[in-house]
Amino acid sequence: xxxxxxxxxxxxxxxxxxxxxxxxxxxxxxxxxxxxxxxxxxxxxxxxxxxxxxxxxxxxxxxxxxxxxxxxxxxxxxxxxxxxxxxxxxxxxxxxxxxxxxxxxxxxxxxxxxxxxxxxxxxxxxxxxxxxxxxxxxxxxxxxxxxxxxxxxxxxxxxxxxxxxxxxxxxxxxxxxxxxxxxxxxxxxxxxxxxxxxxxxxxxxxxxxxxxxxxxxx
Amino acid sequence: xxxxxxxxxxxxxxxxxxxxxxxxxxxxxxxxxxxxxxxxxxxxxxxxxxxxxxxxxxxxxxxxxxxxxxxxxxxxxxxxxxxxxxxxxxxxxxxxxxxxxxxxxxxxxxxxxxxxxxxxxxxxxxxxxxxxxxxxxxxxxxxxxxxxxxxxxxxxxxxxxxxxxxxxxxxxxxxxxxxxxxxxxxxxxxxxxxxxxxxxxxxxxxxxxxxxxxxxxx
DNA sequence: AATAATTTTTAGACTAATCTAAAAATTATT
DNA sequence: AATAATTTTTAGATTAGTCTAAAAATTATT
Ligand SMILES: [Mn+2]
Ligand SMILES: [Mn+2]
Ligand SMILES: [Mn+2]
Ligand SMILES: [Mn+2]
Numbered sequence: 001x002x003x004x005x006x007x008x009x010x011x012x013x014x015x016x017x018x019x020x021x022x023x024x025x026x027x028x029x030x031x032x033x034x035x036x037x038x039x040x041x042x043x044x045x046x047x048x049x050x051x052x053x054x055x056x057x058x059x060x061x062x063x064x065x066x067x068x069x070x071x072x073x074x075x076x077x078x079x080x081x082x083x084x085x086x087x088x089x090x091x092x093x094x095x096x097x098x099x100x101x102x103x104x105x106x107x108x109x110x111x112x113x114x115x116x117x118x119x120x121x122x123x124x125x126x127x128x129x130x131x132x133x134x135x136x137x138x139x140x141x142x143x144x145x146x147x148x149x150x151x152x153x154x155x156x157x158x159x160x161x162x163x164x165x166x167x168x169x170x171x172x173x174x175x176x177x178x179x180x181x182x183x184x185x186x187x188x189x190x191x192x193x194x195x196x197x198x199x200x201x202x203x204x205x206x207x208x209x210x211x212x213x214x215x216x217x218x
Numbered sequence: 219x220x221x222x223x224x225x226x227x228x229x230x231x232x233x234x235x236x237x238x239x240x241x242x243x244x245x246x247x248x249x250x251x252x253x254x255x256x257x258x259x260x261x262x263x264x265x266x267x268x269x270x271x272x273x274x275x276x277x278x279x280x281x282x283x284x285x286x287x288x289x290x291x292x293x294x295x296x297x298x299x300x301x302x303x304x305x306x307x308x309x310x311x312x313x314x315x316x317x318x319x320x321x322x323x324x325x326x327x328x329x330x331x332x333x334x335x336x337x338x339x340x341x342x343x344x345x346x347x348x349x350x351x352x353x354x355x356x357x358x359x360x361x362x363x364x365x366x367x368x369x370x371x372x373x374x375x376x377x378x379x380x381x382x383x384x385x386x387x388x389x390x391x392x393x394x395x396x397x398x399x400x401x402x403x404x405x406x407x408x409x410x411x412x413x414x415x416x417x418x419x420x421x422x423x424x425x426x427x428x429x430x431x432x433x434x435x436x
Numbered sequence: 437a438a439t440a441a442t443t444t445t446t447a448g449a450c451t452a453a454t455c456t457a458a459a460a461a462t463t464a465t466t
Numbered sequence: 467a468a469t470a471a472t473t474t475t476t477a478g479a480t481t482a483g484t485c486t487a488a489a490a491a492t493t494a495t496t
Pocket of ligand 3 (some may be wrong): 296300314315316318381
């Protein structure tokens, strides 16, 4: 049996290892899990014994196939629940994460397959993140950060890097949602802020904002 | 903060104290929780310190107002989730309990109030048990056990005492569901089995079955 | 190559929840 | 009222997960 805490560690390792990093460090995990490095070492030993990770002292960890499978299944559950909360229970996209963190640990194969069907097999969650299918396959889309778009580009918002409530509320306030079309008009060399145009309205956004919004150039 | 385990103990004490028993014994709790009496004593002390129960050594426990509130809220969540699973996710009534046991511990006020609204404020769960409202009020209906009905009574099934999978599947097999109308035709003195008529079909059911089915005499 | 800084691991302690075995209290039976 | 049976509590261990402080290993800087 796998515990809730083990699941959370595996998920953290998965997220940290996602972008090419294949030896996730103890400190990185500690930061992600908001715990101490010594606790991570203990847990990592246990995960290693249970064959969820490969671990060599001082060398960090990588998920085994078994570990990766578990991680992807948790991510699938998390994102399906987020869709449910937004689509069926009228949550806004900045309210769902916390609840999904709890719901993702509910153990029932049937629950998830029925939920998936009930939601009509969604492929993206409310933040534009792909939902792994039953087999663990994840659809990749070619999105770039708005900060990387070129002047003159016509873009469509497809996701967020950061899904903190503060950031999502900022987007709401400025009428930016997934699917919103915008044009990159100008980049200010001094601070890398950019001017974008949504419909007829111009808006200046900081580099930090642009660094957290994914777009597709159309 | 209240732990998942504490919630389960409080719920067990609530269920055991429901029918007039006001000093729930250590052994009764141990049996309900499938644990040892010594573990119960430890937990009961903790619940007492946290003011969820009143406890005097060797005298059993009763829930405080605070404890009762928590218990009722868990029951509310459990039953709402059961309705969700049956109505929206096509679970059958013998499959929901186990999953609801997990879902009842999810902590989010908004989740439950939105779920309640989404389900259109149901008052009974799939087993005929009343769903407490937001304020903790529980509707009482005058149901009796089928074993207590008199010969000649026209009845309608309104609930089950036992909601084990075996019992519920027996009912399914014999086309007995909540809302099913039946007439009590005969009681066999030897074993207290009774003959009932559903529509035109006669069926003999054991005393044990009749003891676990709630009906309303119409 | 030596030293300094950082990261990681170990050692030992703590809390929550559980267990077994034994002691104490209560309840039932003679 | 004394004894027996049962229930409940205590004492002492165990496991999961966490922490602080110190030791060991790795990496960076001179
Ligand atoms: Mn999320
Ligand atoms: Mn998300
Ligand atoms: Mn149930
Ligand atoms: Mn029920």
